[in-house]
Amino acid sequence: MRLEQYTQPFASSFYKKYLEDVANLSSFFHCEWNQKALNKRVKEANFTKHKRTELADVITTYMSEYGISKKSSQHINELKDNGVVVIGGQQAGILSGPLYSIHKAISVITLAKQQRETLGVPVIPVFWIAGEDHDIDEINHVYIDRSRKLQKLVYPEKSRTKKIASEATFDQQLIKEYLDEIFKSLPETLYTKDLKSNVLELLDNNLTYTSFFTALMNELFQEEGLLLIDAAYEPLRKLESDYFQLQILHSSELAKVVFEHEEKIALEGFGTPIQAKESAAHLFYVEAGERFLLERVNNQFVHEAKGISFTLDEMMEIAREHPEKLSNNVVTRPIMQEMVFPVLSFIAGPGEIAYWGALKTAFELFDMKMPVLMPRISISIVNANTQSLLEKLSFTIEDVWDGSLQDAKLHYINSNRNEEVPHLIEEIKADLIEKYGKLEQLLMKDGLKLSPLVQKNLKNHEKQLNFINNAIEDTFLSKLDATTNRYDRISMNLMPNDGLQERTYTPIQLMNEYGPSLIKQLLEVPYEFNGKHHVIYL
Template identity: 70%
Template sequence: MRVEQYTQPFASSFYKKYLEDISSLSSFYHYEWNQNALNNRLQETDFSKHKRNELVEVITSYMSPFGLSEKSKLHLEELKDNGIVVIGGQQAGLMSGPMYSIHKAISVIVLAKQQREILGVPVIPVFWIAGEDHDIDEVNHVYIERGRKLQKMTYPEASRIKKIASKSPFDKKMITAYLEELFKSLPETLHTKKLFQKVIALLENNLNYSDFFAALMNDFFQQEGLLLIDAAYEPLRKLESEYFQKMVKYSSQLAEVVFENEAAFEKAGYGTPIQTKENAAHLFYVEDGERFLLERKDGKFVNEGKGIAFSEVELMNIAINEPERLSNNVVTRPLMQEMVFPVLSFIGGPGEIAYWGTLRSAFELFEMRMPVIMPRLSITIVNSKTQNLLEKFSFRVPDIWEGMAEKAKLQYIDEHRNEKIPTLLASIKEDLTAKYKELETILQEENIKLAPLVNKNLDYHEKQITFLNNAIEDTFLGKLDASINRYDRLTMELTPNGGLQERTFSPLQLLNEAGTELIQDLLEIQYEFNGQHHIVFI
């Protein structure tokens, strides 16, 4: 494999600032993202406060059905003792969601390995699954190539009730049929049958979004000892009871400091990534698998649309006795992560890093400091066919990001177009319009009132000219189809949906081309956490 690095493409102004000038953002974060910060984090942080034995029991219980590798067992033992973690996570997307879910897991594993060697202490990779998320529309689809275009293939939900991902079951026949259709859309390779059999086998006992996601991720990364945990796992919620109580107790102060922090973040020109409210409770109440966001009103915690209202005492009792009925939001999830895990570093994507920038005072409210927030590895994978096209047209990958393939395609079309045809058609249309105008004038002079009919007749002929023009254009483009397709393929492979490959492509396409060994091959690359975008040529 060959690797090239480039400045992060398609980055927001804030993310560019974070990558290139983190020191200017010191008022929003406790640490910069470099080795000195990681060293300081280790020295300054009391990692003895965590409920390590209980946490290891919870993770072991959660992961056992998926299979615990020897490396995972070792990491659990280290976590029970004095190990610290590099952690990141993602929603439970179908087929693991977009490629950046895989890249995030690779980031966690690689950074943990690097820091284990540098710091001389056990550093363990952990991946949390956002099984408490209820926006199923964000996770229920895969983009796949069909008819030379990317199409969004959505799993047809049996129910439209928005339950959390961990409580959103698949219909066995429906999900099997969906996966069969998905694989039929792939080109047949040496790996297709084996990959399909693996996916169906992993689906067998994992019939909801979170479990299926966990089964896939465990299969991909178990030899690396990646520890997995679902944020909605009830035994984890039991462990978190004490921390939910704190969040209920300090709800008012938490809302205040986050609101002020986000206002400062916006004033600095970075927008409002959370769009928080002064009366936010920053907790959800869970009932029958559905989440209902709570607000504070008249001394109560309420969701008016659902008719829910709890006093602080009532909500505190829920936190004590039924913590599985509570769920974190975008503000309290990072806080809960810090309370539960001994975190050296959090691996984040651009959006996560932005909203964490509004939480510094929230961490301080609970007498904590943010971990080192490391930008995840950003990767584009270029297969041999795409490499051949790049060479044929003398393009580099950044050229495609900048739209040069599309520009070259339009130039190629223009160079082969006979300009006499559109000129002649325009002339015919002008002549026709002039003749009809002349006819209308004569009819008016003769007091023959047929203007509507004349205009209707003219409109008909103009539509026929447009139809003829479109037919000529379609036939003309058809003659150039093979060449046009090469340009379109470069754009689709490297900037699908107008952005980075990792934000649209599922691992499915790449694993079908290269086999599941691709994951291990990607893990063996010597990555640098430098904010650059990595291009991997396979």
Template identity: 70%
Template sequence: MVRLEKHTQPFASSFYKKYLEDTASLSSFFHYEWNQTALQNRLQETDFSKHKRSELVNVLTNYMSKFGISEKSKKHLEELKDNGIIIIGGQQAGIITGPMYSIHKAISVITLAKQQREKLGVPVIPVFWIAGEDHDIDEINHVYIERGRKLQKVVYPEVSKIKQMASVTKFDNELMSGYMEELFQSLPETLYTKELFSKINNLLENNLTYSDFFAAMMNDLFQEEGLLFIDAAYEPFRKLESEYFQKMVKQSSELAKIVFENEKAFEQSGFGMPIQAKENAAHLFYVENGERFLLERKDNKFVHEAKGISFSEDELMEIAISYPEKLSNNVVTRPLMQEMVFPVLSFIGGPGEIAYWGILKNAFELFDMKMPVIMPRLSISIVNIKTQTLLEKFSFSVPDIWDGAVEAAKLQYINDNRNEKVPALIDSIKQQLVVKYTELDELLQSDDIKLSPLVEKNLRYHENQLKYIQNAIEDNFIGKLDASIHRYDRMIMELTPNGGLQERTYSPLQLLNEVGPNLVNQLLELPYEFNGKHHIAFL
């Protein structure tokens, strides 16, 4: 049985804290608050009949068929074709799903869809949008893993000469095989290790791009829940979006102005500039051979000057009509496109996403739409048995780790065991050396012997030797306390790796190896509430 605790969201920015605790005060930035009343209002006042449901379901079915479509997914596709509405969230295509918050987003989408299906009495379907058009591979090409008691970032070694989209960036078979071997060699052998290694390698066999591997992995974990997937860069999906790209090209100038002004208002409210929008932005990329080039508007043209790309509005409109796969959304137009393509009841967002959505209210209105209800994703920390044992042994809670109390206790433990006479004696020796060398220098000068630089150099030499012995004493002292210090460090590394929440660093690899393939089912069974709290699951 998994125990669940709920706590105030740690490490929250000022904006995210306000969004969680006082959404009403942000009404100038959003159409809805994030509560049940808002979800009911969204359902009642939104025309969900305008979407191209049959075409959308055909695209989703064709995309998902490669990864396997469960019976529940088929049922959800049929409901979507009819009159179903969706809960949607998305993420970049990280290796082995990327950080745990990818898993938590999927759990959020599934959980909210189940809850709203029951409360609203209509088919509510969970959808996961894979940001396969993203081209910043450095953000997704690594896994954090523990080695020699330290957390290490293990990067997939292949370096691409060009920054292609994740959907077309392929792994080298041999390099990826070696990379997986390296990751698994760092894991302790458990009952599940061989099966997990085999499964991941099987998923990799036919899915050798970042996006395909991500989709295959996520589908394997969630298909029995009927979670639907789409890669934003999937070419048939882009063709479905043609009509909407045309609207974005046509309204490009007005859209840029609105977003620029909205972000200024957002900044003046003290929330920074999450998009850093430019007044001449086109908010679209042009795609060529898998590379994306951000367009700007200049002299009535859409340009990317460094690449020498230039289109008139008519030329870009023709691309949107005939070759929509050559266009790609940016951070501004992606939410708009999502609303145009899908019948969205609610969007599940993380802290960063919600911040930039806060700049888009008037952009939605430009296209005669309202934002969906923007629900903060479930934020979860998972505490394994070993960490639970240590927390109980030292009488710490998880918030004690977030607040720095465990780090402080570790330092206190070290200081309590330190022989303070040793540093005091070394300081005394240093002071005596300075006094004696000063006396020596003055005596030499009184005899007109000018050796001050040599005296100074000799003093520095002895001070360095004292520092050397002091460091050796400290190392020896810490070594004696190593086992106890390591227990403090283990709690900190498990629950605040890299100084932040666990879900932002660790992939599910370690937990799948430790807990087994039932991990996701265990997490899905928990009674989550969408209340802005951070959930702690004690496995």
């Protein structure tokens, strides 16, 4: 195993600024992301305000359905006492969703271990599952390799309602057929059979997006003691009752400060990551598993399309008596997280860092400061075949990211192309157009109204010429296939869908190649939280 580090490819302007010059973003964040900030946070933050016993009980109850390891039990006990947490979260994708979910969990675990040793206090890794999210189209698919091309394979069942992930259920037969198709797309290895059997076993009794996700994540990380909790878990919602009431009472001020702060981000040239509105309530109302975003209109909390309308008093009553009927949005979720957990650091992806930048004054409204926002570890894994191809073709991984590899592939194709062939076909087309034009004029001169027939006949000729041109191109490319396939295999591995590997592939695809010990191997890598992209050669 070899580790290399590179400047983040494909970073947005705001993310790049955060990684390289966060000091100049001080108007958007309370602290930088370094050891000094972590030291200060653990000394100055008020970690006595949290309902530790109730929170520990909620996590214990939630995780007991999936199995609590000895290390997880230790972490729950430390959380109940005086531990602080490193926390990160993600949507509940099928088979964990893209690899960055796994990388986020690795980041949470790694930073917690490092800070436990550095700070000398219990630091606990927590993964917050966004089971309250209802955009199922974001999580209902994986990408598979089919005929040397990536195909988006979507779980086929369509729901008429947009239920939250924690209540969106799979049809048992359909999901098994769907998983079977995924595994059929994988090359058969020593690990395939057992991997598939294990996944299907995890599926038993876990037929919602969130429960299936939780079962898999617990399977992968339980020996590290990663604590898991679903944001939509009803006992957690009950614990959050007081905090929902605070958010409701201050909803008007909250909307105002977020709107104004986001305008400052826009003035700096970084756009509007939240697209906040001054009328926003920044809360959802949940009914029969569906979420409805509320706005404040004439002192009411409303969702006009659904005909939902609540007074302030009614909203407060819902928060007191039925907090499970409320759900956070992108603004109030970070605030709720801070109210519920004693957070030392939040592991954030590029998009999260962008929208957290709009929340500084929102935290201040509730007399809180943001935790240390640590950029998550991003990883690309280079297998032996890809390493060999890179060496044979004399390319680096940076050449893949910056487009040099594809440029070289096109140059190779064009340098072998006989340019006379397409030129001749174009000449034939031009000649036909000219001759048919003359024919049409002669017919019109003789009073024969056959222009539609002439044009139809010309189009038939053009169609046949296009057909033969495509056949020539396909045959030509097939002749070069042995070489172009090398370029394509590198791109498929390292830059699928023209982006980082971690945004497309699931861990199952890599575990099928490397075996169940892959996660353990990845956890042993000496990562640095330095904003670099980590490339691991296996």
